[in-house]
Amino acid sequence: MGQSRGAMPSLYRVAEYWMSRYEAVFPDLYAYYIGWGEPFCFRCSWLAPVDEAQGSLAAIWGSAGGWLERAHLHDWALGGSNEPENLVPLCRQCHDIMPEFSCRQSAISYVRDGVRKNSWWQFFTDGAFGASAGFPNPPFKVKLLRDAYVRFTEIERLVAAATKGDENAVVRVQKLLGDASWPARPPRLHDRPVTDPDALATP
Numbered sequence: 001m002g003q004s005r006g007a008m009p010s011l012y013r014v015a016e017y018w019m020s021r022y023e024a025v026f027p028d029l030y031a032y033y034i035g036w037g038e039p040f041c042f043r044c045s046w047l048a049p050v051d052e053a054q055g056s057l058a059a060i061w062g063s064a065g066g067w068l069e070r071a072h073l074h075d076w077a078l079g080g081s082n083e084p085e086n087l088v089p090l091c092r093q094c095h096d097i098m099p100e101f102s103c104r105q106s107a108i109s110y111v112r113d114g115v116r117k118n119s120w121w122q123f124f125t126d127g128a129f130g131a132s133a134g135f136p137n138p139p140f141k142v143k144l145l146r147d148a149y150v151r152f153t154e155i156e157r158l159v160a161a162a163t164k165g166d167e168n169a170v171v172r173v174q175k176l177l178g179d180a181s182w183p184a185r186p187p188r189l190h191d192r193p194v195t196d197p198d199a200l201a202t203p
Ligand SMILES: [Zn+2]
Pocket: 041, 042, 043, 044, 045, 046, 090, 091, 092, 093, 094, 095
């Protein structure tokens, strides 16, 4: 393994590294089925909401920054490198619950054992963010995604309660389904000014 402790490679550079090597390490990777034209989480196969018509893979993966994160396999704080071989694209949810691995192979097992994406979560995020593909503010994307996940898990709980016959939950689910703004489009998303000083950080 390299000893680079320097800057992180871009998300695209990480993806590019794995394009020709993934089968030996991640034989069941989603790319085997869908190719590399749609940026995805290596663990749960969640597809980041990006504009796939941008022309180059570099541009497409570049615009996924903020939706997908570069996760260290051998944890950085425990001595892991910033080499692409030690990094994988993960969604926020998979990265948040990833343990800090002192060994690259254990981390690879964690990524490989991930369950396939929840199709409801995919539908939810496509509906919420599909129109804002390429939004140039990765820190804001992280916030949007975190807020959406909170709302999504609330809705999941509500649907579970409705399924069990909770009448109050049934009414609330019916209301949600009748709401034209469902699933989660944030209000006036495109009107928000970019005020975060990190807004121009590159993915
Ligand atoms: Zn994931």
